[in-house]
Amino acid sequence: MTVQFPAEFTFGAATASYQIEGAVAEDGRRPSIWDTYSHTPGRVARGENGDVACDHYHRFGEDVALMKQLGLDSYRFSLAWPRIKPDDGPVNAAGLAFYDKLVDELLAAGIEPAATLYHWDLPQTLEDRGGWRERDTAERFAEYAAVAAGHLGDRVKKWITLNEPFCSSILGYADGVHAPGAQEGEGALKAAHHLMLAHGLATQQVRSAVPDAQVGITLNLASVQQVSDSPADAEAARRNLLIGNLIFTDPVLAGTYPDHAREVWAPITDFSFIQDGDLATSHQPLDFLGVNFYFPSRPKAVAHNEPDPAKRVASDLGVESVVHDGEYLTEMGWPVDAGAFTDLLTWLQDAYGDALPPIYITENGIACPDVVREDGSVDDQDRIRYVGDHLKAVKAAMDKGVDIRGYYLWSLMDNFEWARGYQPRFGLVHVDYDTLKRTPKASFDWYRNVSATHEVP
Structure with missing residues (x-):
């Protein structure tokens, strides 16, 4: 069934600096936690890193030309x-000058720039002083936000403070599978709180520098599906909703923390790092909420990895995600369920009502086993099917009253996929990492038609 999006709906694509830019030691750039992490043996698959990535730093003109060919709105x-x-x-x-050139190139191509201030590349100097565990990092982030918005705000009007603070805090400071690779309990919860504080402080700075800015935050949220009626699985779903959604959505959208957060984490922290006024600062008026979605969440109760509650890390919730027999899995090992996307978006509306600002889908996409044919083409029908089904899921949520203004596909091009290295490919454009040649895939032409017609077949 074909669905039609409104004429004003934004169709875009997304990337992140460390994943595509390269040039990690050029023009005054200093190391980030991902430079350190990726150069630590055993951290990233096959020992890969973002030193060169897609070399977007030197090839941004070519990449913007591809965006124009793709017909992106943003x-x-x-x-x-x-x-x-x-x-x-x-x-x-020199660092600001690069983004000057990129923004000017985008505007000349008729493409709206949407800038994310933080997509995980914390300066290593700040991590050496404690990183996101420390309140001072939130203050330093606000200073950086003021500089960036003050310099680019005459041309950039759409600003996102943070990308996926769940990953920065829980994957980075509890699970240890993202930079900086820590496995802590209280440290991860401090990081989550200070990221929310940083969001609020940065929002204030951006609004001060750019009075006509649109400001939001991007959260990767769990579409929690309870797998059985058992009390244990019901409690697992409750804990999964807490760490996947509520410790981020409640501060941002309601200015609170869930009551049961203290109950869940009481053995590992006393929450003394939360100061008076912090939640009010985190709860800034937003012009939009960015939502990233890739796969459903089906939490099942299992034994904790650490039997002693006082020794657990923040991510040890006694939860395991269920994958159904025979279910299609992406190259990341993620199950595909577009209906769960509609459920998540309607959950947001039901949970927050009038406090929910308009939504942009700021990431959605799939890593596929892209095969390059002898003629150099990539016929990625899996990606076309996935994106088409998920766009229809977005429209289904809109038809139920959820205010969704746009969709940014992840990703414009294949890139460095964090701890997975270069093997997973999410792009509309294939990148040959030996030659850095860019080749549009079949999905590129498909998405160009969607953007042009606002129609999904």
Whole structure:
């Protein structure tokens, strides 16, 4: 069944600085936690890193030309904090100059720039002082936000403070599978709180520098599906909803923390790092909420990894995600369930009502086993099917009253997929990592037609 989106609906694509830029030691850029993490043996698959990535830093003109060919309304990219204000020293003018050129190129191509201030590349100098465990990092982030918005705000009007603070805090400081690779309990919860504080402080700075800015935050949220009626599985779903959604959505959208957060984490922290006024700061008026979605969440109760509650890390909730027999899995090992996307979006509306601002889908996409044919083409029908089904899921939520203004596909091009390295490919454009040649896939032409017609077949 074909669905039609409104004429004003935004169709875009997204990337992130460390995943595509390369040039990690050029023009004053200093190391981030991902430089350190990816160069630590055993952290990233096959020992790969983002030193070169897609070399977007030198090839951005070619990449913007591809965006124009694709017919994008908007391009979501992230600024590299270590390029702009890598330490306590002066602002790095050369780093800002790169984003000047990129933004000007986008505007000349008729593409709206949407800038994310933080997509995980914390300057290593700040991590050496405690990173997101420390309140001071939130203050430093606000300073950086003021510089970036003050410089680019005459041309960039759409700003996203943070991308996926769940990953920065829980995957980075509890699970240890993302930079900086820590496995802590209280440290991860401090990181989550200070990220929310940083979001609020940065929002204030962006609004001060750019009075006509649209400001939001991007959250990767869990579409929690209870797998059985057992009390244990019901409680597992409750804990999964807490750590996947509520410790981020409640501060941002309601200015609170869930009551049962203290109950779940009481053995590992006393929450003394939460100061008076913090939640009010986190709860800034938003112009939009960015939502990232890739797969459903089906939490099943299992034994805790650590039997002693006082020794558990924040992510040890006694939850395991269920995969059904014979279910299609992406190259990341994620199950596909577009209906869960509709459920998530309607849950947001039901949970927050009038407090929910308009939504942009800021990431959605799939890593496929892309095969390059002898003629160089990539016929990625799996991606076309996935994106088509998920766009229809978005429209189904809109038909139920959810205010959704746009969709940014992840990703414009294949790139460095964090701890998975370069093997998973999410792009509309194939990148040959030996030659850095860009080749549009079949999905590129399909998405160009969707963007042009606002119609999904």
